[in-house]
Amino acid sequence: MSPTQLTGMTLRQARDGLLKKSFSAVELVESHIDAIATHSQLNAFITETPDLARAQAVKADERLARQEGGPLEGLPIAMKDLFCTEGVRTTAASRILGNFVPPYESTVSANLKQAGAVMLGKTSLDEFAMGSSNTTSAFGAVINPWKRRSDPEARLVPGGSSGGSAAAVAARMALAATGTDTGGSIRQPAAFCGIVGLKPTYGRCSRWGIIAFASSLDQAGPMARTVEDVAMMLQAMAGHDPKDSTSAPIAVPDFSAALTGDIRGLKIGVPKEYRPSGLSSEMVKLWDDGIDMLKDAGATPVEISLPHSKYALATYYIVAPAECSSNLARYDGVRYGLRVEGKTLDEMYAKTRAAGFGTEVRRRIMIGTYVLSAGYYDAYYAKAQKLRSLIARDFQQAFELVDVILTPTAPTPAFAIGDNDEDPVTMWLNDIFTVPTSLAGLPGLSLPTGLSADGLPLGLQLIGRPFDEETLLRVAGVLEKAAAFTALPPGLGG
Amino acid sequence: MSLDKVAVKNIASLARIEVRDEDLDGLAVELSNILRFVEQLAEVNTDGIAPMTSVAHLELPRRSDQVNDGGYVERVLANAPEQQDGFFLVPKVVE
Amino acid sequence: MSMVIQGETGDWEMVIGLEVHAQVTSQAKLFSGAATDFGRPPNSQVSLVDAAMPGMLPVINEQCIYQAVRTGLGLRAVINLTSVFARKNYFYADLPQGYQISQYEQPIVGEGEVVLDMPDGSTRRVGIERLHLEQDAGKSLHDQHPTKSFIDLNRSGVALMEIVSKPDMRCPEEAAVYVAKLRSILRYLGSCDGNMAEGSLRCDANVSVRKPGEGLRTRAEIKNVNSLRFLQQAIEYEARRQIDLYEEGGQVVQETRLFDANKGETRSMRSKEHAHDYRYFPDPDLLPLTLTPAYVSAIKADLPELPDQKKERFVREYCLTPYDAGVLVAEQANADFFETVAKGRDAKLACNWVTGDFAAVMNRLGRSIEDPPVTAEHLGQLIDLIADNTISGRIAKEVFELMVETGQAPAVLVEERGLKQVTDSGAIEAAIDAVLTANSGKVSEYRSGKDKLFGFFVGQVMKNTGGKANPALVNDVLRKKLEG
Structure with missing residues (x-):
């Protein structure tokens, strides 16, 4: 060969x-x-x-x-x-x-x-x-x-x-x-x-x-x-x-x-809240096509509601930085990794961590430090963990009606290096469809089902019940076959 | 919540990340924007909702009281930036 | 024991609460499988988890949960069936994770109490606020190098119980008695060895002062008090400092202070003041700890007899005074020794011997109850010899010294050295007659009313019999003869 x-x-x-x-x-x-x-x-x-x-x-x-x-x-x-x-x-x-x-x-x-x-x-x-x-x-x-x-x-x-x-x-x-x-x-x-x-x-x-x-x-x-x-x-x-x-x-x-x-006989949940007005028409079409493919294979689409998902990004950007600020405290130049010398221990810490972490990591550590600090814990972290309960509850209720949920994976195809760099919050919008699943701890699978008008792959996300990756894979297999995505990156035979 | 330079400096100090004075203003704006974004949660009524403690609905697993780890000082020190006589070394702490 | 301190502006009262860190007795650490032994080469008892290597995760040691629950029950405290481990975030060279896994809002043990047996025989109750499990930090050595501190993580991750009292103590003595009692309970339970010298029991004191009847004023936290003597000194000094400050028109600031044992004073730890914000949050690497009622009741059913119960029983069964009983039960080994001696014998006599001559000899020779100068069996036999009038109390002291010297059984020593008490009334009568004859003048004086001379005659008889005459018999016969 x-x-x-x-x-x-x-x-x-x-x-x-x-x-x-x-x-x-x-x-x-x-x-x-x-x-x-x-x-x-x-x-x-x-x-x-x-x-x-x-x-x-x-x-x-x-x-x-x-x-x-x-x-x-x-x-x-x-x-x-x-x-x-x-x-x-x-x-x-x-x-x-x-x-x-x-x-x-x-x-x-x-x-x-x-x-x-x-x-x-x-x-x-x-x-x-x-x-x-x-x-x-x-x-x-x-x-x-x-x-x-x-x-x-x-x-x-x-x-x-x-x-x-x-x-x-x-x-x-x-x-x-x-x-x-x-x-x-x-x-x-x-x-x-x-x-x-x-x-x-x-x-x-x-x-x-x-x-x-x-x-x-x-x-x-x-x-x-x-x-x-x-x-x-x-x-x-x-x-x-x-x-x-x-x-x-x-x-x-x-x-x-x-x-x-x-x-x-499977029921496919389609969350009505996951169609924000700004979602591109090609993404909407990709999603609708996906729904049709599953319908053709004998599944039933069911509209569901995940009302708290719109708060998922804000929730995520409290919980994740909070945990990261603590998880990354161990990178202090004492036992492994980079050390930048300082006259005192605190100076060594501050110099090491300033030089060792990049902008985004430093930013998240600082946000996380702030939301956990005295006087702000309840307003931010505790609030976010309550939202997380609500987001998880939405999914739980939806899974009483459906077997899997189908959504787009990301709102856009791949963007150019440098785009979205100025504003972290815009960059975070990439994760708008994936973050709710993460907050609820559920399995999620993305598979390519089509190309954008500009020739870039687009993916759909399937979300399953806890520890039911099997159903997720079963539905993904059917969708994969129906979508027959065979495109290859340029120069790789495609 | 809008953060000022002093607040940013305090956060940076808590997080042990050196920030140059000239960077404080920019950072204050950036962090304030992020806080404004996450503060949309305030509009949700969460009365009576328990905060999620873990997505895994499991019992906390327990290990038995057996010594089955440690005893490998060379692995512990293998990546140390500075070490001597089996100790990690850091700038002297004056108490 | 004065509860009130005289100041220039009137009386002041101390308010003392204690935070005791007790190392849990376990083979392995709280969240890793590394050993907990004291005094091993640096970093030799450190797992990758204890060194906070990237991606390492904690798994809790069941023994530490068990010990915390037992201790909680021993402190008559509420056991919380759900508790949560939280991260206490701060940077320090010997804190590898950059946080300590502790318990914050939901500790494993809630409110309880400790009963103090005060030297005057009274008792005082001190409330327990909570007990929680947490990781110990490593150790920093600052004196090994001119510009470097040396870090040893052997202690990093060892399980501690932090036991927090309510601010119920009012003088340094109470604080010391509280720690001693807590230590005694922990040792009875076997949940902490209580060794203050090795740091398995450490104590921080929260001290404030107030005018009697006032609410609480600002407190200072004193760290690093590693003996009961230092604890009392530190509290005394700190209370006096605060009173002076108030009386000079100043204010006490809430701060952490370090006790300097050499100077006998406390001083501010400025380093600790810097950004005191621990950013507690539930540790996402762990789930809430849940206990079943059955688990707790099984542990409760299995608790040993604790000092308070033992004391009560000693008072009841052996008719001891509460004070004597309190002294005996402080150390379980002492209590056991006493019980062996006292079983089936005169308990008061046994108590006097154990806490008197026996304790004195043990001290003098630097021996311990585990390695006693005289076995409990031998001491019991000695008491038997007193009880059946084989020897007198006075001779018994002599026999006891011989027992300490030779390690021989008391009966053997009494026999060999002819120390048996003379109980033959004929022989005693003869001895008395001899004394009365030799002191006929004094006999007349006695008979004319000088009662005090009775003691003189007894002394003479005892002297002439080498102390072996039964004193009761001597008294009896002598009285008859003098009055007859």
Whole structure:
């Protein structure tokens, strides 16, 4: 097989090829290492680990030969640089962790390793996963492999925060990748890059060893090119972890088996509040088309109401900064990471943190510090947590009527680097459809179902009941088939 | 809520982030805008609503009282910016 | 014990509340599996969680919950079936996370009380406001290097119970008795070893003064008092400082003050004043802690006999005075020792021996109740010898010293050294006759009304019998002879 054929396969096809010995894991990995080099201008990786990958591939071939391969044996994937990887630099795309080499491996990356997956490297992200554009990385912006038809020279963002992972999967540098999602960080970049991304239910994947942004929202999940691939990845990543007190002691179902293709009788919720007046007509059409596709497959659309979702962004921008201000207090230059010397301990702290954190991270830490401070806690944090209860209750009531909910993933297609930079609040509007799901801890999946007039991928989001990723995947599989999204970024055969 | 320079300086000091004096005004405007944005929550009546403590409706899991961790000073100190004799070193704290 | 302090403007009263940090007795830390042993090489008992490495998460140690609930029950306190762990955010070199996991609005234990046994035999009740679980910080060493502080995280994450009293104490002595009593309860429960020298029991004092009858005035918090003596000194000094300040027309500011044991004074900790805003919020890495009523009642049913109950029983069963009983029960080992000695014997006598000669010898030799100079069994046998008139009380003291020296059983020593009491009335009569004959002048004086001489005759008889004559018998026979 040609190198492009090897990188052009789905995760599932590659696994079948390895099992049939159509090619070796070494060949498969080597072709991806080449692809990474070819697309280096996208800046998707912070740290590449080709030698490690080659060594893992050799081992994988040995295990495959002995028929002892794991479910992802020999399959090359990319790891968001928020997952701590033992002996491999882990930065969270921040200067403050620029030289940090964890002496431990995150549970999720360890699970993937255990399943046989081969790690190609650590992908870029918005610094500490705070952002929707991947432009806040201390290692430079990541570039979306997709181009505007009207302006192919414009460099577009891949979305964020898991922008490096999304770009790597979209540009065929990896068969799949890990992401993390706090307010939309898997789903929005998946939509921007024309791939599938799944944020599982909060508690489905262990957070142990994932650099924390907002603990009550952070959740790891897979990013891949098909629904089936995402199911395979989640299978390996998920599971109860006694080291994470918020990890759910719930058995992991067979996610691939959930892809029956049959959604007859299911009720699809369509929230009436998710059609703000400013939503573009092409986005409205994409959504309506999606509804029709599910209807054609035998499901019933039902209008639902999520009245408090309009407060989700404001709620999120209290809760997430509050938690981040506390979670990021440990970056103080004492035990690891950057230290900028100072005459006193406090001076060292202040200089280290000013130099180590970028603008957006500093801004969120300061907002979070403020909303938790004496006299303001009730007005901000306590209020936001009450709103969160209301938002979650809306979903709970909706799920008494419907089985899944369908919405757009993001209000717009990928924008150009530099757009939306002046005003943080405008930038945050990217997450308007994804944040409510995060606040309620529900699973959400984004998949590409069409192109914008300018040739950019657009995604729809499916939201499921807690721990019902199976129904989510089942409906996504049907929608994927009906939408038949086959477009590829320019230069990748599309 | 509109923040002034003094308030921003105080927040920065609480957060241990050095901010240059010339940046205080800009930061005050930026943070004030964000606060104005999130203050829309005030319009929602939340009387009698319990704040969400966790999205995971689980029991707090407990570990048994066993020593099964630690004992690896080299891993603990591996990334230390400054260390000596098994200790982390910081600028002297005068109490 | 004076409750009132004379000032130039009249009488003042102290108001004292204490915050005691007690290290929970457990093998592993509150939220990690690292060990809690004292005095190990730096950073050798530190897990990645304790060092707050990126992505590390806390999981609570069930033993610490158990110990907190037991302690709460021991303090006759309300156990909160739902409690919440919150982050207390502040920066310090030995606080790796940049926050301490503690409990704020919803502690595991609510209101309770401690009964103080005062030296004058009276009792005082001190209210407990709350008890909560929290992580200890690491240790900073400031004297190792001219420009650096050294950080050891071995203590980082060790479980503490913070036990907060109500401001119910009115003098330094009460504060000391309170801490001693709390320590005693904790040690009975086995929930804290109470070792103040190793820092497993630490104490902060909130002190204010007021004119009698007034409401509360501004308080100062005194940190770093690591012995009962220093606690009293610190409170005394601080109250006097505040009174002087008020009387000079000044005001007390709410602040944290450090006790300097060398100078015997408290001084302001300016570093702590800087932005005292802990930004508490529920720890999102943990869920609310819920306990079932069954869990709590099972622990309650399993509680050991605690000092107050034991004291009450000692008063009831052994007819001891409340004061004697209070002294005996303060340390469980002492109480157990006493019970072994007293079982089936004259309890008052046993008490006198245990708290008297025995305690004195233990002190003199620097021994402990765990390594006593005389075993409880031997001391009991000694009391038996007194009770059955084998030896007199006076001889018993001599035998006791021999027991301490030789470690031999009292019966053996009495036998070997011929210390048996003379109870043969014939022999005593002979001895008395000899004394009366030798002192016929004094006998006449006595008979003419000089009653006081009776003691002289007894002394002479005892002297001549080497102290072995039964004193009661001597009295009896002597009286008959003199009056006959």
